Amino acid sequence: QDDKYWWYYEGKDGWWSYDERSNEDIESNFNEGKSECKLLVAGAIYCVDFNNMIQYRQADPRRKRKIIRDTLNHPCKGIAGIRKT
Numbered sequence: 001q002d003d004k005y006w007w008y009y010e011g012k013d014g015w016w017s018y019d020e021r022s023n024e025d026i027e028s029n030f031n032e033g034k035s036e037c038k039l040l041v042a043g044a045i046y047c048v049d050f051n052n053m054i055q056y057r058q059a060d061p062r063r064k065r066k067i068i069r070d071t072l073n074h075p076c077k078g079i080a081g082i083r084k085t
């Protein structure tokens, strides 16, 4: 649906869509009014920070990526690092 919201994180020259499972976790934490959501990405814990609208790896937070919440048709490179074909 066009009215459904999806979450995206920053890549080089564009956005990546979160995978479906992560997206569901993020969206439900966001809707519950939480200030952050913890994700497991390839064995590493990431923090999605709704106040600053960024995500970072908990053990190594040097790389802070911007995040956005938008409709499904927002331009993106692909899903969680898998490029669109």
Ligand code: V3L
Binding pocket: 009, 010, 011, 012, 013, 016, 018, 019, 041, 046, 056, 057, 063, 064, 065, 077, 080, 081, 082
């Ligand atoms: N979901 C999947 N992989 C992630 C996520 C996430 N939410 N966050 C970080 N990574 P860092 P370009 C990204 C990956 O932030 O060409 C993309 O998904 C991250 O993957 O330092 O620069 C692509 O796969 C990176 O490989 O903790 O746009 C890749 O970068 C690694 O975790 C290249 O994308 C370290 O990220």
